Amino acid sequence: MSSAGATSTSPHRPSRWGLSAKLFTTLVLLGAIAVMVTGVLGYFRAREALEKAVFDQLTAARQTKTRQVETYFRTIQAELRLLATSKMVVDATREFRIAVDQLDRTGAPPELRQKVGDWYAANFIPQMTRILGREPALSDYLPVGGAPYYLQYHYIVENPNQGERRKLLDDAGDGSDYSRLHAVYHPLMRAAAATVGFFDFMVADPKSGRLIYTVQKEADFTTSLQFGPYRRSNAAAAVARCAESADRSAVCLEDFAPYAPSGGAPIAFMGAPVIDQGVVIGVLIAQLSNEEIDNVVTGGRRWRQEGFGDTGEAYLVGPDHLVRSAPRAFYENQEDYFAELKSVGTSNEEIAAIQRYGTPVLHQAIDTKATRAALAGVDGTGEIIGYRGVPTLASWGPLAIPGVNWGLVAKVDSAEAFAPINRLRRDLLIVGGLALLAVAATAAWLSRALLGPLRELTAGVKRFAAGDYAASVPVRTRDEIGQLCSAFNGMVEELREKNVVIENKNRENEQLLLNVLPAPIANRLRGGEERIADGFAEVTVAFADLVGFTALTSEMPPQEVVTFLNGLFTRFDEAANDLGIEKIKTVGDAYMAVCGLPVPVPNHAERMIRMAIRMVHITREHAMEHNVSMKLRVGVNSGPVVAGVIGKSKYIYDLWGDTVNLASRMESGSVPDAVQVTRAVYEQLKDQFVFEPRGAIEVKGKGNVEAWLLRL
Incomplete structure (x- = not known):
């Protein structure tokens, strides 16, 4: 009975723990480990890099303001001695x-x-x-x-x-x-x-x-x-x-x-x-x-323009730990400022003194790790709990002014500094989950479909590698594996011809790559760089769309539609080439371009506006030449983007970011035969071009956004 029982259960074990199950488990584990290690390493290295960049920026700002305050006092001393x-x-x-x-x-x-x-x-x-x-x-x-x-x-x-x-x-x-x-x-x-x-x-x-x-x-x-x-x-x-x-x-x-x-x-x-x-x-x-001194330290109340963001600032403290320059919140929102002072336990007497004298100088005490170190004559950086009771990245140091012992601190809230890292962590979790699902699905399919035909194909490859150029493998299926086996059989006898064809195709592909991608990006791909993704702090993006094109071409033969659209977009491409603008792609009768990448240019907004003007005039001329009624609608926006190469077998160089989305909304919300721009473009070019305010328009995902129309 025991022998019979063992015989009845043995067929199930290979099915459960056979090569297919092992392959599936191994691939899933390897995929999970790879995704986890890559994600964790990427996250912590990105956090370290961002933290270093923030500290470097804070230290540079602190040193600049320190020199300005010291120079102010040296100048006053020299003038006073001269007068005396x-x-x-x-x-x-x-x-x-x-x-x-x-x-x-x-x-x-x-x-x-x-x-x-x-x-x-x-x-x-x-x-x-x-x-x-x-x-x-x-x-x-x-x-x-x-x-x-x-x-x-x-x-x-x-x-x-x-x-x-x-x-x-x-x-x-x-x-x-x-x-x-x-x-x-x-x-x-x-x-x-x-x-x-x-x-x-x-x-x-x-x-x-x-x-x-x-x-x-x-x-x-x-x-x-x-x-x-x-x-x-x-x-x-x-x-x-x-x-x-x-x-x-x-x-x-x-x-x-x-x-x-x-x-x-x-x-x-x-x-x-x-x-x-x-x-x-x-x-x-x-x-x-x-x-x-307050104007020097606060930069004339221009914190954002000086790179301090929404919460960054610099302030002076004296040996009594009382401020010698007012904190940023005192100028921007006094109601929130006093509420924060109360929340961190500031005494009512101190708050009342600030209100009576109309200034926090000599009345607000800031006693933190940063101020203590600065007053002790020590330069440094680190993450501390700031005077508002929140984690803060700070850079501190003393001032060399004879007669006084002052320290200067430049800081920004950690939440604002690490906001990009928090977004990266979220994106890594999403991408990691999708990658694991893809690995699991691939592993399951491979474990079921590949093992048998692959063994035969492996044996044939070994024979071919050993010099048997007449080697062949049986074709047992009509799926991709079967096609692979058939292709292997034909490869031996067609090897020489294929080599010639491959060489010709390589040359054609190289030329095609230069037509599809910008030259600097193509060079990076040829150099072996696999993942190309770059951030650009300031570019200008334009979307253009033909109004009435669908109705116009509904009765035209397909060949005429292609010829008509190709002629128009070719003229767009020539204008882009003249102005140093990079065409990204065309989708149907829509045209997308960007200026300022992959090689940055200082006047990217001006170039793109001139490109938009040309596109409108080209469209008018093209419509007149073909005796049709057609107009162009253009949207333009400036700001930061991420650009990179998508795809493995069919490359495309594309852009992402809120700047791109808003430029697209500017086009879709524009009027025919016009160019609509955002405030970012208007502020840069309002002295060079004539714009008409359109007021706030409804933008999907953004709410009401101010827009301007370029007067043509």
Whole structure:
């Protein structure tokens, strides 16, 4: 019984684990491994390459902005040293000191003091209340001494010009020696400040600490930085440092801090000693606003134009980890900016300070791995958690500016930086799944149909390889395997003739390849490159379609249709060749072309528009010559594309991407005998061609898209 049982089950085993099953399993496993290894390696290498490219771009942007900020300060320092050593500044400092001392000894009448106090109560205190969030004591800000009251009355309270226009008053007309000197020196000093770009330009007496002259005539005018309300300001620190040095090359820079006379705005002060006969008689002070630095770091709010995308930016931080330039979100969307600050745990006091002062500078703290390293003097790149609480790719480093310790960080959100990789991962999963299905189907078919005939064919090939040119194999089927066996039998006796034919065909195929593909692409194929796919950042694509062609040719013989269409497209090809435009393909009565690849050209949009104009005129002429009614509709778009070779036995060079799709939609949505373009084309050529706005048109998959018609 056991012997019979074994005999009954044995026929099933070869069917299950025979060569066909092994072949199928092996092919599927090999296919799966190949797809998985290729996909994983491709994904991680692409991610590494993209990450490196992003870091390189961020580092280049950071280094550029670092040089710009450092150059700005070197220029300011040189200008300040030059002015401090000029005869004008030395003479003005000496004479203003004498005039102010004289006014201090003379004093100021009580009624004049009262008017100055009333001005502070009506103008200055409300401003400080808004900034501080509480009303300060008036006595904390009133000047000390007779000269400040006297000069502030004549140059601030009674100044016919108020605000930033106070500097326009040259002579207060009070008859004092100070006003006489002011009428002489103020126009020169005001012009110097405007020329160099100082926010304010001041002279301090190092002996008394008094600001004996300012251009802007703010509330600090003639007050003492030693005993007055601003004795703890960074302006007082700059004067104190420079007063100790009789070195004409010395420059004292104090970091940004809120400055009450300037409305609490972030102000930095740079001082240079004014030296007369080896003695420091004054300190020349430049009042620097952070707006200039902010414009440099933010690129004039042109983040996208500078390659930072939607989330990238650069910002400065000081040793206190407070920003010295405002983050991008503050300028683009303050509502989202404050919401993000709250979401990452920023204190209400910090947010309230930013809102009161109208700037994050000196109020928003950014304490990250990048800012800590930059302030420690270390250059670097890496992925960090940014100040908005999201993963960020960043490049950081210090700035070489004597007197301050600043760091600069350039960053972009990881989600935006790796968006192309996420799309690649999705595409790899799709392609890998399709490839596995194809391998499984192929393996199943091969395991069933190929093994038997292939064994015989293999034996025949071995005999032929051994020199038996009369070898033949039996033809057992009429399918492809049978045809292969029959072809093998005929190959031996026709080998010489076939070799000659093959050589001729190779020459013909080479010529045909040059007709089908651009020469650079054909050369790459001949060089052994199998997968040709390139990305082009900026090209122009055009689609053209004959309006009324189907109705026109419905009653024409086929030969006439082909002759008519061939004549028209041949003229299109000649125009494309003249303009350096690459024809991609024709589908029926549609014509597709591109300019800017495979060899990039700078004026690809202009060339394609000229090509479109020619195509419209050629179509008109062709229709007149054949006495038919026919018009051309053209759509043009510019942007990035991917181009490559499709196929194995019949090559075609084709394009993909949103740029191609939108160009096709521009054609299908255009009007007969016209050229319709997108905003990308319009913005490049609006100064060279006349376009008529068509407004927003409905585009499948895109919604409403702006379009323009070229006036022909």
